[in-house]
Amino acid sequence: MNNVTFKTPLAIAVAAASLALSGAASANMTMEERFAELEARIIAAEQRAESAERRAELAEQGQGTSTASTPSSSVPATAISDADIEERLARVERQTSGEEGFSFNVYARSGLLIGEDGKSAPGGPFLTPAGGGGGAVGRLGNESDTYSEAILNYRMQFDNGAKARYTTMLAAGTNSSNDWVGDDTNLNVRQVYAEFSDLPSFTGAFENASIWAGKRFDRDNFDIHWLDSDVVFLAGTGGGIYDVQLADNWKSNFSIYGRSFSDYPVVDRENPGLDGDGSDTDSLILTSNNYFGNWQVMVNGMSAADNDERDIGVGQTAADTGWHTVVAYHGDSFFGLGEGNFKAALLHGQGLGAELKGVGSNGDLTDEATSTRLAVYGTTYIAPKWRIAPSILAETSRDRFADGDSYDWATLNVRLANEINQNFEMQYEASYQWMDLDPQGYSDRNKVDGDYMKFTIAPTFKPDVGGFWKRPEIRLFTTYSDWDESLNSYGASSLGNDGFTGGQWTFGVQTEVWF
Amino acid sequence: MNNVTFKTPLAIAVAAASLALSGAASANMTMEERFAELEARIIAAEQRAESAERRAELAEQGQGTSTASTPSSSVPATAISDADIEERLARVERQTSGEEGFSFNVYARSGLLIGEDGKSAPGGPFLTPAGGGGGAVGRLGNESDTYSEAILNYRMQFDNGAKARYTTMLAAGTNSSNDWVGDDTNLNVRQVYAEFSDLPSFTGAFENASIWAGKRFDRDNFDIHWLDSDVVFLAGTGGGIYDVQLADNWKSNFSIYGRSFSDYPVVDRENPGLDGDGSDTDSLILTSNNYFGNWQVMVNGMSAADNDERDIGVGQTAADTGWHTVVAYHGDSFFGLGEGNFKAALLHGQGLGAELKGVGSNGDLTDEATSTRLAVYGTTYIAPKWRIAPSILAETSRDRFADGDSYDWATLNVRLANEINQNFEMQYEASYQWMDLDPQGYSDRNKVDGDYMKFTIAPTFKPDVGGFWKRPEIRLFTTYSDWDESLNSYGASSLGNDGFTGGQWTFGVQTEVWF
Amino acid sequence: MNNVTFKTPLAIAVAAASLALSGAASANMTMEERFAELEARIIAAEQRAESAERRAELAEQGQGTSTASTPSSSVPATAISDADIEERLARVERQTSGEEGFSFNVYARSGLLIGEDGKSAPGGPFLTPAGGGGGAVGRLGNESDTYSEAILNYRMQFDNGAKARYTTMLAAGTNSSNDWVGDDTNLNVRQVYAEFSDLPSFTGAFENASIWAGKRFDRDNFDIHWLDSDVVFLAGTGGGIYDVQLADNWKSNFSIYGRSFSDYPVVDRENPGLDGDGSDTDSLILTSNNYFGNWQVMVNGMSAADNDERDIGVGQTAADTGWHTVVAYHGDSFFGLGEGNFKAALLHGQGLGAELKGVGSNGDLTDEATSTRLAVYGTTYIAPKWRIAPSILAETSRDRFADGDSYDWATLNVRLANEINQNFEMQYEASYQWMDLDPQGYSDRNKVDGDYMKFTIAPTFKPDVGGFWKRPEIRLFTTYSDWDESLNSYGASSLGNDGFTGGQWTFGVQTEVWF
16 A cells, blocks of 8 residues: 655655755855856755655655545645646746756858859859948858857846846858868857846836847847848947837837947058058947837947048048938738738938948948948748748948949849648749949949849758748759859959859758757 | 536636737847747747646646545546646656757867876877878877867757757867967867758658758768777768668668868969969769668769869879778677677778778879778677777878878777776777888878887776776876887878987876767 | 546557667767767657656556546555656756756856047956056956856766766957957867766775866866956866865865966077077976865975976076965855955965966966965945955065066955845945066066056846845946056056056946856
8 A cells, every 4th residue: 555655754864965965065166166066056955855855745645545544635645746746847847948047049051052163152142242232132042151150048037036048159150161170260259148137126117128238139130031131230249228118109229339440540640651550449339229019210329439540541531420220110911912021121321320231330431421221021922832032122322431432232032932742842032133333443343333143943851841930941952143244343242253254053052050 | 527627717817928928029139039039938838828727727626626525536637637747747858868959969088198208298199100191099098189079969859750950069179288278279160960850751762861961070970989080081061861771671871072172282284383372172072871781881972173283293183083982891799709899891992082081081182092991890898897999990002192102001909998896997008000101202201111009008987887988087097109210200290209209108197078 | 437548558569669769770970979869869768668658557547446446546556656757857857957967157248348538448357567467456347358158067977876077168258349250269168177976986085085187177266256366276187186085174185287388489508699489398287275174275386397498588597396385264254253254365386386376377487486475355244235345465476587576566455235126236346456566677567666546336237136146247337447657667568558547437338147
């Protein structure tokens, strides 16, 4: 009857022993190590103690039932145990799901892009002359690199209800296919920050606010995935607050971001012939993002002290301030035409703000620089097994790096997918870009105008087909790209290099992963 | 009677609340972050909902039993709860075991190798003149570096039964004993790939096949651990398929791997005196591995367009193609003599295939280069507490880097271990290498022939002694090594450097870890 | 009645199938991969099997109760199941708590430090002339970098009771605020080691001992957190043993650490005008730490063969040996005055031992060098919501890098915190440093003496306020610092650079995290 016969004293002894053991902590590690070990040991000791107590409880109830006359006396015992197990299970579930403790996220792509000559072909969505200014073309069948991000998170929940998350991201990119790139490594730490939320002392407009500091990609950046281009990419080191509720339908964020402008040449105004080298400054960006229903209004002001001393060419003065604004609509349908989603954004900036994507990241802009950019994309199903995702990215910019220069370009891209079975779909991408770039001699670049087009067929394997956002994928692809010969003379793009002069076939295999 | 009587409203309300909460997602993160957070929140929400339902269930059953007249009515309730707990426990077990979600693997070694002069001694299994061509000697008591791999995996299981695994490996190696090697870092990303298996739409010969793409070490590489030498080390960037069942007893793999040949000097045939610098090409390797029972037959063809323009010395033409083949036997016994295992492999290659281990990784080979290599090893117990592991690695190569050159070498190695108690064993290693190398002046190397021998005693601590493959280990060691003086003149090995001229005693401490 | 009706055969079949499946392992991966996969698959298979058996058990018991005449017969069944669940839950709890398997620890700080000119200001606790010799000042509001450590641990528990832990630490530091520092990366591996404990064959004085080997920070290093300065920072590559019980009240550690002295210039005694470049040696440190109750006595001897050939200036001979000793008291109260803690340490070293913090890390010391250092700190509450932490660090050093030089300095620092509510506290730090440095021309440095002071106010957010050791924190801060003008002429510190000449206001935001 009494299957489980060990006694309470045993259980207590085990619990006490494990607590005593955990008290014999070693003396003098670093502060961080000591705390970490202490926490781990306390958790372990508590668990051992709880476990021992529970076993004792069970054992006693076993005795209890043997003496109790009514079987129903065993029912409450079972119920208690279940609630207890529920609590413990819920805790380990929180930990294995990443809701508490460590979790791991990834973005990665890796593969081969081979030209007709059997060698790696130039690639990447920014390979055209417009690419230097942010004019991306479609990425499918156009990427030759191995780029991976490993994101390590650690989430904490406090007894007062507060939550904290620490995030760090390691990232590396290379065009080498070799497994060991050792000395050429650029594996670096792109993000290191902490974010607090659910703070009990934050009330009123701040009730749902979260605060952060460190080095990070801004939470509210968003991209056109098929062009591998963020619409806004605000990143750097600083601090801020998200989700301040300014009114019923108005949520606002405020942050300051710093970026480093390093080792740029300066103008020696006394001795124009003796321009110096290697000054540094900080680009400080004050940003506010505001949400009104589906609408987003972002306003950025930026300042880089003494950046006007930067030598960007005779006659031009570099900007030391700037502003930048975005009006965006985040749609819940495919442009109101059917299920799906769309986003549309209009960006405008001046001075340091004329770099519209990488906010505050370019110190070579003139103080007269202006840019305006349009970004639109959407996704929907056009038939039961056919998905479509069109997108547009277009910009016009004046006095960017030189007085009187002009950079105008527009990209149209369509990604199409035909779901064949659970694990296979055919993907197609057509990309067209028009550009008219007049650098006015900046950095020895030549005036060009013309068109670039690319068409890709990519048989694609997936563990579970369906939707544009599911990864991982493994793709084979064949791409044909062509462009106006005149674009080959720009002097600062992959076009025109080494026989890569137009009418190109490329072939490849690639994986893309995120989770 | 009505066992499951809980009031739905409570459970639904809690579940709904937590789902609603998860709906209040923030607006515009990067795509990857949004998906990751969404998934985590959905999982958390589901768990909260489930948990709430279960608590409701338990609470009501508590009420139910109090009114129920027969105690047996409580039994089904417990049974349901148990099945439920079973399912949830099994899920967290899958996650903590790494079967699903994140898991962490490591290979690492770190320690000191000090010579009689109290300074770091040259070391590593490739320290002899034959080492440059792959002629490893025993590694025990012969390693001076800190080399570590951190392998981060993430496994996904899909509702349709498909599985996916993402693997990335960070690795770094240094001979510095300092904790901070900052600017000399070579920490880099050696692997980034995805592999899919159990795809429901893969049937017939492909039923058990898995596909992969990215940067990786080939799955079927294998090594002679005691020489720190792979028998075949195929690695690079590409894609392929494993485990295609071509016949009952024939399983086959097919892959394409790319490797980068970078910045090599080229021959200017027009102006022989004006040889250029820095051409690049890709080494593309088509590989097929075939398994017939214990037999493995691997065939590799490789091509590197225009590599024949590489300048490898007057009169020689670099290979731009090659082939490579391996026949191996994977034994389930110690050469049929007793319990244990053994492997034997014969490798042959020509042109670019004449680099027999690092398949397709060497672009300096001539178009006439040929190599043949034998690799054999086995492990067994020769007495209850005595383990032995003998191995042979031998190669003959002609016209490798220069017309008429020859590289012949053979290594014999024996690792012996005497298990003393649960945590301690004595390890011994004797290594002998014969070499006869005639570089024909290649890279200013001199013709040498002679012998190298090494004997090591290593008192070794282990958490749980037993078997050759158990790690971690912590070892102390003393090594005596000696060699023919003539080997000191080769000019491209550690032998002969800085007083390291023969009859050397070295001492050290080291850990080796894998899991 | 019989709610759970599935049968044993089904369960056995499922278990068998999953074991069979796990047997179909692929052929020839690397050794490490094979073992890792094997373990994961075995664990998974065992779990599936166990799970299937349990389901079968439950099902049969369900049948059992329907035929059993007494309802109490179901009670033991439930109890068994509970013990079983207890065991499995305890296992996953060990794994999610990091007691077994993977765990993740972090130290990180990241933020902005901006001067009155709107640019990054010099910072760091070692910014004064005394800083080069270890004279730290307070860190609050004085740090401009992003420094992060990611510590990946893996703990193993063996059936014989033995435990092993593998630890690796990746770390990187930069003054750049940019998210991508790619080519300037210094992300490197600072620790790679294994440590074994609870070894069953270790008895007597060794019963509680643990052994380690690899590259690491010594376990018993300890710091003054507010100065960002270890009192002792012993780190390098080697091996040792902790916690040998030499007597009832005497616990002892013994280790050997190696550090690399690389590429230093050597004196050519034959041709004094032709000093050579780039010799290397190892600094070998024998260390013993001894604990007697609250007292710690550390003794270090060090040797670097041929380091006396190092060229450190005409007339000086570099040390090739040294010794170093520490006597410390680890107090359980605030200097006996109240609750809290304090530590006091007196350090003395000669020759290579005259670098008192980074034991054995400086090869430029003369053979006559002597140093003595005092380090004291404590923490306590002085009122219910007010915490205080005073500290002193002071050193006197002679003949350090040149005959007749002298380096004397002392730092006083006080950190004060006023806890306002659950998530907010005001932190204050006042720091004062006196220095009198006479380098005797070493490295073109000038004799200086004078004072430095710094005062910082830092409004600080925390998820859960209370205690000096709780992190993460997000801080805003304003700092005023001033110093004697004479310090600007030292020539090897941030003071005096680029307008940073005294009376400085700096502003910033920062996060600090550890767990």
